[in-house]
Amino acid sequence: MARKAAIIGGGVIGGGWAARFLLNGWDVAVLDPDPESERKIHAVLDNARRSLPALSDLPIPEEGRLTFASSIEDAVQDADYIQESVPERLEFKRDVLARIQAVAPNVPVGSSTSGFRPSQLQEGAINPGAVFVAHPFNPVYLLPLVEIVTSPANEPELVNRVQETLRDVGMYPLHIRKEIDAHIADRLLEAVWREALWLVRDGIATTAEIDDAIRMAFGLRWAQMGLFETYRIAGGEAGMRHFLAQFGPALKWPWTRLTEVPDFDDALVDLIAGQSDRQSGHHSIRELERIRDSNLVGILRALKDRNWGAGKVLRDHDERRRSGVLDAMVGDLDQPLVMARMQVLPGWIDYNSHMTESRYLFAASETTDAFLRFIGADMDYVAGGHSYYTVETHIMHLGEGKLGDRLTGSLQVLHADEKRLHVFIRISRGEDVLATLEQMLLHVDMKAGRSCPAAAAILDRLMPIAQAHASLPRPEGVGRHVGQRSG
Incomplete structure (x- = not known):
């Protein structure tokens, strides 16, 4: 419920x-x-x-x-x-x-x-x-x-x-844990905001110039390392202690006006609002929201790829959900297993407004990886020195994915033994199959650099699926090579 x-x-x-x-x-x-x-x-x-x-x-x-x-x-x-x-x-x-x-x-x-x-x-x-x-x-x-x-x-x-x-x-x-007016983040933002108001009021900078100073420099650093970690690096090999010794005396210099507040009168409001209109008024608020969101997704995805900062939160959230999502997707073993559900995102689209070729391979990889986790060949297994390596892939493009399409990746085991795993993957949009991929994988001892039998626990989960899938119709296109006609 x-x-x-x-x-x-x-x-x-x-x-x-x-x-x-x-x-x-x-x-x-x-x-x-x-x-x-x-x-x-x-x-x-x-x-x-x-x-x-x-x-x-x-x-x-x-x-x-x-x-x-x-x-x-x-x-x-x-x-x-x-x-x-x-x-x-x-x-x-x-x-x-x-x-x-x-x-x-x-x-x-x-x-x-x-x-x-x-x-x-x-x-x-x-x-x-x-x-x-x-x-x-x-x-x-x-x-x-x-x-x-x-x-x-x-x-x-x-x-x-x-x-x-x-x-x-x-x-x-x-x-x-300790109460304070405006908490933590807004107190930091308020300090920057107050200084920015002075810079605009005194004619030092426009709203656009202040925004450029943030987004072209320290804003990018803050997005992934915050304040103190950024300054630790600024101290060089000696770290934070050296940074404090070098820049600490500057705190006594009258650089900022953080304890003063400019008169928030109509003149200041008109000045800031007018500059803001010239800076961004050619976009509607909804357009700015979409631009902001798209940029945030790109930054957050980059951080997620590196398991850093806010990206680590995203990766942890996926891991919290992974087993439940996988269990919910896997149905009867005597039919191709739906192993992945995906959505065609803006970054998946090419100059023809169609899903780019690399993303079909990505979708297939997500499907295969989910299956490997399902049979126990997960990251813990890889950490132990063994994994399945893809040694051959054949892809056929049968349809075109477009922005927003919801896709499923299903996998059928064609053959499996101690060392080999031969699978057929369908990437579908509803009833329409957009692509099929035939893959051969070898089980590998990564330290030795050669194939070897999979662990008994892996085979105990894999072989019943292979036996169940042996009774399924052989998919059309299995065994084809590039340019070969069907039939």
Whole structure:
């Protein structure tokens, strides 16, 4: 049975929360009095559906059921988790939290507040221990960080349960154990923002020039190493201690104006808004969101390939889901096994707007790798010094994959013995087979550099499948070579 998340407040952040839970298989109820809320939520979901699947190397779960509630009571009824994302007015938030807890006093309630402390939100609550801060970052459906800020009223058991819930939807819960206004990340952002306002006001730089300074230099470093690790490298071989000795005295120089705030008057607003319009006004907000999301996917995928930073969160999320996804995909052994489900992503498309050739091979590799994991030849097996190596592949292109197509990869064992594994793979879109691949793999002792018999445990899982598949019709095209006619 699907779990349910209640999202109270469906603005930019609330809509992102709804997408994050919905696309990870949760049912979601949204409450927002804005008559345009349904349209806005669906616009956010369209962007999320376009980008979030690109971060996973496994098929994303079946999308949950989205409903729009007419009252707080309807929204939170039977909810397993509640996220409050209403405007940043303390008394308003307290009132909303009271109404939530009148119906669901023991359900965890996270607040998306970017500034209030949990103890402030807990004042007057029916069950203060169920209320905490869960502060995400936009877009919530892509960026993994969520700051979990607690007070002494929050029991460790609840905090652990909340962190596990958020990890299950692919987020990185950072537990901030000591309350502070604006938490951690927004305090850092506020410092940069304040200095940027001075630079614009004093005519030193435009909004575009400040953005260029960030995205062409330290923003790229921060995306994968943060602040302190970046500066550790800047210290050279002597590390952080040398960096502090070299640059520490500069802290006394009057470079910044962080303790001063410029007059936030109409003139400053007009100056910044006008420059921003000239910088980015040729794009709609939705276009900018899609550009942002596409760029984030590329950066996050690169980090995932290297198992680093936010990319490690994505890889860990895949690993948490892998066994369950694989078990759900594998059906009867007496038919080709569906081993992979994929979606054609923007990076898979060539200049003809079709799925590029390398991605058919990638799809086949995903299918074969899933099968090898299924029979026990997983990364632990490889770490022990043995693996299956592909020694021959023949591919036939029978159709064209296009952006957004959902594909399945199925595998039929043609022959197997102690050393050899001969398989036939179909990459399909629904009933249409887009490509077939015939592969021969050899089991290898990697240290010796030669073939050898597979471990008994591997053969115990492989051979019953091979025997079951022996009765299947031989696929059309098996044994063909390039240019050979069928029939």
